[in-house]
Amino acid sequence: MMPKLNASNAVAALMCAALILLPVYSAATGNIFILTLFTRITIYALAAASLNLIMGYGGMMSFGHAAYLGIGGYAVGILAAEGIGSGFIQWPVALAVSALFALLIGSLSLRTRGVYFIMITLAFAQMAYYVASALSRYGGDDGLTVYKRSDFAGLINLSDRTQFYYLCLACLFGGLYLIWRIVNSRFGLVVQGVRSNEQRMQAIGFHANRYRLVCFVIAGTICGLAGALLANNTDFVSPAVMYWTRSGDLMVMVILGGMGSLFGPVVGAIVYLLLEELLSQFTEYSGLILGPVLLLIVLFARGGIMGLLGRMRRG
Amino acid sequence: MYLVVEQLLNGLQFGLLLFLLAAGLTLVFGIMDFVNLAHGSLYMMGAYFAATFVAWTGSFVLGALMALGATLLLGIVLEYVALRHLYGRDHLDQVLATFGLILFFNDAVRLIWGPAGLALPLPAWLTVPVQIIPGVYYPAYRLMIIAVALAVAAMLYLVVMRTRVGMLIRAGASNREMIGALGINIKLLFTLVFGLGAALAGLAGLMQAPILTVQIGMGENILILAFVIIVIGGIGSIRGAFMAAIFVGIIDTMGRAFLPDLLRKVLSGAAASTAAPALSSMLIYLLMAIILVLRPEGLFPAAKR
Amino acid sequence: MAEALLRVDNLVRRYGGITATDNLSMEVVAGELHAIIGPNGAGKTTLISQLTGQVMPNSGTIRFAGRDVTGLPSYKRSRLGLARSFQITSLLKDFSAIDNVALAAQAHDGHSFRFWGNARKERQLRATARAALERVGLGKRADIVVSQLSHGEQRELELAVALATKPQLLLLDEPMAGLGVTESARMVALLKELRKEVTIVLVEHDMEAVFALADRITVLVYGRVIACDVPDAIRKDEEVKRAYLGEQHAVTRHG
Numbered sequence: 001m002m003p004k005l006n007a008s009n010a011v012a013a014l015m016c017a018a019l020i021l022l023p024v025y026s027a028a029t030g031n032i033f034i035l036t037l038f039t040r041i042t043i044y045a046l047a048a049a050s051l052n053l054i055m056g057y058g059g060m061m062s063f064g065h066a067a068y069l070g071i072g073g074y075a076v077g078i079l080a081a082e083g084i085g086s087g088f089i090q091w092p093v094a095l096a097v098s099a100l101f102a103l104l105i106g107s108l109s110l111r112t113r114g115v116y117f118i119m120i121t122l123a124f125a126q127m128a129y130y131v132a133s134a135l136s137r138y139g140g141d142d143g144l145t146v147y148k149r150s151d152f153a154g155l156i157n158l159s160d161r162t163q164f165y166y167l168c169l170a171c172l173f174g175g176l177y178l179i180w181r182i183v184n185s186r187f188g189l190v191v192q193g194v195r196s197n198e199q200r201m202q203a204i205g206f207h208a209n210r211y212r213l214v215c216f217v218i219a220g221t222i223c224g225l226a227g228a229l230l231a232n233n234t235d236f237v238s239p240a241v242m243y244w245t246r247s248g249d250l251m252v253m254v255i256l257g258g259m260g261s262l263f264g265p266v267v268g269a270i271v272y273l274l275l276e277e278l279l280s281q282f283t284e285y286s287g288l289i290l291g292p293v294l295l296l297i298v299l300f301a302r303g304g305i306m307g308l309l310g311r312m313r314r315g
Numbered sequence: 316m317y318l319v320v321e322q323l324l325n326g327l328q329f330g331l332l333l334f335l336l337a338a339g340l341t342l343v344f345g346i347m348d349f350v351n352l353a354h355g356s357l358y359m360m361g362a363y364f365a366a367t368f369v370a371w372t373g374s375f376v377l378g379a380l381m382a383l384g385a386t387l388l389l390g391i392v393l394e395y396v397a398l399r400h401l402y403g404r405d406h407l408d409q410v411l412a413t414f415g416l417i418l419f420f421n422d423a424v425r426l427i428w429g430p431a432g433l434a435l436p437l438p439a440w441l442t443v444p445v446q447i448i449p450g451v452y453y454p455a456y457r458l459m460i461i462a463v464a465l466a467v468a469a470m471l472y473l474v475v476m477r478t479r480v481g482m483l484i485r486a487g488a489s490n491r492e493m494i495g496a497l498g499i500n501i502k503l504l505f506t507l508v509f510g511l512g513a514a515l516a517g518l519a520g521l522m523q524a525p526i527l528t529v530q531i532g533m534g535e536n537i538l539i540l541a542f543v544i545i546v547i548g549g550i551g552s553i554r555g556a557f558m559a560a561i562f563v564g565i566i567d568t569m570g571r572a573f574l575p576d577l578l579r580k581v582l583s584g585a586a587a588s589t590a591a592p593a594l595s596s597m598l599i600y601l602l603m604a605i606i607l608v609l610r611p612e613g614l615f616p617a618a619k620r
Numbered sequence: 621m622a623e624a625l626l627r628v629d630n631l632v633r634r635y636g637g638i639t640a641t642d643n644l645s646m647e648v649v650a651g652e653l654h655a656i657i658g659p660n661g662a663g664k665t666t667l668i669s670q671l672t673g674q675v676m677p678n679s680g681t682i683r684f685a686g687r688d689v690t691g692l693p694s695y696k697r698s699r700l701g702l703a704r705s706f707q708i709t710s711l712l713k714d715f716s717a718i719d720n721v722a723l724a725a726q727a728h729d730g731h732s733f734r735f736w737g738n739a740r741k742e743r744q745l746r747a748t749a750r751a752a753l754e755r756v757g758l759g760k761r762a763d764i765v766v767s768q769l770s771h772g773e774q775r776e777l778e779l780a781v782a783l784a785t786k787p788q789l790l791l792l793d794e795p796m797a798g799l800g801v802t803e804s805a806r807m808v809a810l811l812k813e814l815r816k817e818v819t820i821v822l823v824e825h826d827m828e829a830v831f832a833l834a835d836r837i838t839v840l841v842y843g844r845v846i847a848c849d850v851p852d853a854i855r856k857d858e859e860v861k862r863a864y865l866g867e868q869h870a871v872t873r874h875g
Contacts (some may be wrong), residue, residue: 061407109606112611115406116349119546120607123600127541130600134593186739193723196712203672203706205698205727214733243689244539248352248414255411285426291419298412299400304645 012263015270021168023162027314033163041273042168046175048253048265050222053179055251056260057188058215059195063118064105064125066246068098068220071228072133073237077144087150087158090226098224099217103126106216110209122244132239143238146231158232168229172266175222177286180262182218191215256297258306267305317451322572323565324447328457330564335519336537337544337556338471339512339571345551347402347505350409353393353416354516354541355534360515361386362524362533363424365431375438382471382521383514390513393604394506420552421531432530435521460522467518468557472551475553540567543603549613563599570595624683625789625819626652626671632682633666633843640666641677642843648789649821655817655822655830658840659863664823665707667794669839671695671821672704685788699728703787705778707794707823711766717777718762721749724784729742752784756810772803779810789819796826831855839863 017040026035047069054060059122075094084090105124112120138144144306149158157166182188193201203209230239240246257268275293279286301308333385340354363387393416401409437456442454475481483504485515520534527533544563548555575591606614624647631643639875648654656664669675671682673694682690688696705777712720719740726781739745753759756776761769769777775795782790795811796804808829810849814820815833824830830837831851838848841863847854854860 032619055407063410074864108608112607115550115612116546116613119542120405120604122539123543123604123607127597127604130593130596133596134589136589137434157331166417182735184738184740185725185736186734188367188735189719189723189726189739193715194714196714197710199674200710200712200781201711201723201727202694202704203674203698204724204730204781205695207693207695211732225649230450245417245535248410251369251407252414254410261655285422287420288424288426291415291417291422294415294418295397295412298404298408298415302408 008261008263008306010220011267011306011309015266016173016265019172023165027162032161035165037277039161039165039233040167040230041269042165042172043226043233043271044250044253045266045269046145046168046172046256047223047226048231048250048269049172049175049262050178050226052259052261052265053182053222053248053256055218056215056264057183057195057253058191058212058219059210060110060216062109062121062216062219063251064121064123064128065250066244067101067125067128067242068126068223068244069227069230070226070228070237070242071098071101072191073231073241074132074135074138074144074227076150076228076231077136077146077237080146080148080150081138082146085148085151089154090150091225093229094112095221095224098227099221102217102220103213103291106220110212110216114233120207123244123246125247126244129239129242129244131158132242133249139238141239143236143240146235146237148234149232150228164232170232171225172231175225176262176266178222183262187211187214187261242266252294254292258303258304261304261306264306271305320448320451324453324457324461325572326565326568327561328461328464328564329568330561331500332459332466332546333537333540333564334525334557334560334589335464335515335522337560338553339515340541341548341551341553341556342484342508343512345444346508349398350406350413351398351512352413352487352538353420354512355538356417356420357386357390357513357516357534358520358523358537359424359529359531359534360389360420361374361520362435363428363433363456364517364527365521365524366435366529367428368495369435375441383517385519386517387510387514390517391506391510392466393513399502399505417535423537423587424531430531432528432611435524437525443526446490448465451501456525463518463522465471471553480504480507490542508554510567520562543599547561547606547614555614566602567595567599570598574598624648626821627683628671629669629681629683631667631682632668632678633663634678639668640843641680644680644840644843644845646838646845646848648819648821650788650819652835653811653820653822653833655824655834655837656840657824657827657830657837658681661842662840663843666842666843668704668791668821668823671791672702673843692694695727698785701786701788702791703782703785703789705782705793705795706777706790707797709771709774709778711774713778714765716763716765717769717773717780718749718753720744720766720777721752721780721784722746724781725749725752727839728785748784749780752780755814756780756781757806768781772799772806775799775803775807776810779814783814783818787818789821791821791823793823795822796824796829797802804829819841837853 021039023035026032041164047065051062051065054062072094075097076090079090079093091114105121107126111121133141150159156163156167158167171215190201190206190211194206196212198208253268253272254265255268256272257266258264274289276286279289303310336354336358337387340351361382364382365379368381369375371382372378397412401412441456441459443455445455445458447453475484540563544559545556547563548559569600574595575587578587578591578594627646628644628646630642631641641809644667657666658664666675670677673692677690681688684697684700685843686704686838712723722745725745725806729745750759750762753762756779758773758776758780761773766774766777779795796807799807804826811820811833822830822833834851836849837851839846839852839854847857847860848862849857
């Protein structure tokens with residue numbers, strides 16, 4: 001299927017091109033800062049995209065998604081602290097632990113609906129937060145410094161700024177491609193059908209919760225990958241990445257960009273983090289502007305930025 | 316034994332404080348179907364207002380009353396300017412908008428009062444310990460919190476159960492369309508309920524202020540506890556919120572006080588000192604998760620919505 | 621008479637103090653169109669919901685195609701060949717008409733844990749869906765989003781969705797509800813065609829349609845069966861007249 005040329009697709013294409021060419025710009029101008037900033041943005045974009053899979057397509061409003069950022073990060077950090085520096089071990093462990101956690105809390109949480117689901121996912125993330133705070137061997141409240149980035153046997157050097165950026169970007173694009181395939185697959189249609197009308201889906205023969213749970217686990221695993229990247233990016237992981245306001249940040253990115261749109265979370269992450277960064281350049285009090293901007297977006301731009309672009313096309 | 320009594324009272328006091336916060340949240344949620352994450356910010360504003368006004372007037376009571384009025388006003392303005400446009404919208408829109416308000420209030424406070432926390436000193440007459448049963452002394456201020464919160468709870472109960480406005484509130488919590496059909500000025504009712512909720516949050520904040528430091532972000536942790544309470548107590552139910560709040564307050568306080576010793580009996584010293592703080596912080600969330608797994612609609616399911 | 625396709629024995633369902641289904645027994649024979657009528661509140665929708673598994677009975681048994689299905693969840697019954705349409709239209713509103721039907725076809729084509737291929741390009745699913753849409757006269761409206769379809773079209777789509785699961789038994793809960801005169805006539809014509817292929821249980825208020833279509837009619841009052849017979853006998857039944865038809869005499873005289 002050839003994608004149609006419209007405002008949202010044009011923005012998505014431009015955005016991808018700009019992300020790919022960014023290191024060139026950074027090298028040409030010597031602006032290293034922008035590269036570090038966008039490394040962080042791509043990682044959060046991946047996390048937000050995974051949240052969008054369950055929230056936008058699956059209708060599961062998880063308020064605990066940042067837990068996987070922490071779990072993926074701690075998997076890398078703890079293994080590194082114990083002397084296991086190979087990324088070939090660290091990363092699969094990060095993914096597997098995230099998947100297991102998602103399986104556990106998903107199978108319990110999916111018994112509830114609506115606000116109760118929001119609250120129970122939040123509760124589980126808070127528990128993960130307090131467990132991490134109690135890991136005194138691994139820094140406890142203060143967090144854990146990752147002294148050496150994941151080692152991929154010379155295949156790729158994560159300490160090289162440009163290489164690490166491209167790795168993050170590749171993970172983001174890979175994640176988006178995976179989500180795009182899933183969303184259009186048989187499985188994806190079932191998940192979206194359940195979001196739309198669960199009773200109907202049961203009546204035509206689908207065991208709705210089984211599909212929901214698998215979707216929940218996939219999203220958690222992808223976010224675990226973002227967590228592993230984040231720990232490498234900051235050389236540090238702390239319980240704070242799992243606090244409920246971090247989950248709130250991820251939700252904001254998804255809603256801001258446009259739920260249920262493939263590139264929405266990416267746009268959301270870019271706009272949110274860029275705005276935060278830009279505002280902090282000339283005011284200490286970025287929240288004074290960022291907060292009301294969020295409020296205005298909710299009041300006047302339903303469906304997020306991608307929704308706004310979609311409406312522009314129709315005039 | 317005395318320690319248990321003291322901790323029980325601490326738990327009761329904390330629970331009552333949580334009730335003040337949860338009551339407004341559950342009313343706003345139950346009646347307007349509005350998820351207000353900024354409720355914790357109103358709690359914080361109550362504390363900051365109190366610290367400022369008490370310092371200004373030199374009188375604790377006068378300052379506290381002024382702070383109460385200020386939070387009430389702030390709540391009404393907030394509702395009138397922004398939040399009323401979000402009723403009937405998706406919960407997620409409300410989460411996003413009120414999350415924005417948290418960011419706004421945190422930085423507004425930083426701008427006005429600076430990043431360092433404030434202290435709200437108690438007047439001398441509230442710092443004396445009172446002998447409650449022979450041999451057991453308890454701080455007068457904490458007793459006052461218990462008394463004030465109980466009085467507010469009783470008043471709230473009377474208003475909700477006995478007055479015409481209360482009847483509308485109850486009707487609204489169980490069946491939102493109905494009050495619309497009755498031709499009541501809903502907008503005014505909603506503004507009033509929101510203002511009331513804000514004032515209660517402010518009251519909780521200003522009463523908590525002398526016990527903890529007044530600081531940015533103080534509303535965020537306690538907001539989540541308040542949400543836990545309304546989920547356990549059943550959304551929209553004042554009585555449910557009251558019972559759940561006391562329950563949560565006591566469990567949380569007792570857990571923090573006695574869990575470490577309890578664990579030390581079972582585990583080795585090092586393991587216990589690692590596990591205890593985490594476990595006691597987690598206790599409430601664990602409890603809610605268990606309740607929701609067993610009763611997916613909460614302990615006291617609200618009326619059909 | 622052939623062995624019953626659906627057999628309900630001593631079914632009871634209470635809601636608080638109200639007994640919505642009161643020790644109810646009935647049989648549906650393969651190949652017939654069996655109508656269930658009764659005044660408002662007789663428990664017709666509750667009965668259908670128990671047959672399909674959305675509501676569980678307090679006691680009693682439901683046997684379908686020789687198998688006890690009383691405790692089975694709805695998705696499993698659907699796979700055995702029990703399909704329903706809803707009284708209040710219940711479709712995937714933000715999906716196109718053909719996606720609604722294709723999902724039903726997909727549900728009966730093995731599990732759906734396939735994560736890669738584009739499901740909208742699977743020929744066989746699309747063909748099944750298109751055929752079902754053609755069958756109910758919606759062939760030209762396949763790509764329209766459900767929320768843009770008229771009420772009548774949505775009722776027809778409900779039927780197409782049910783058909784796409786290739787059911788042995790089709791439970792229709794007031795398919796005529798809210799339809800205009802022409803739309804109703806189209807629906808009756810459509811049901812006349814469908815009954816040749818599949819066993820149908822029809823819950824309907826439109827007496828004219830019921831008496832025109834049904835092989836047998838079960839009359840429900842307060843959750844109890846007060847009569848079950850061919851239409852002519854039902855028309856003459858004194859108890860039915862007293863309990864129910866009396867109030868709607870004007871309608872039945874034409875039928």
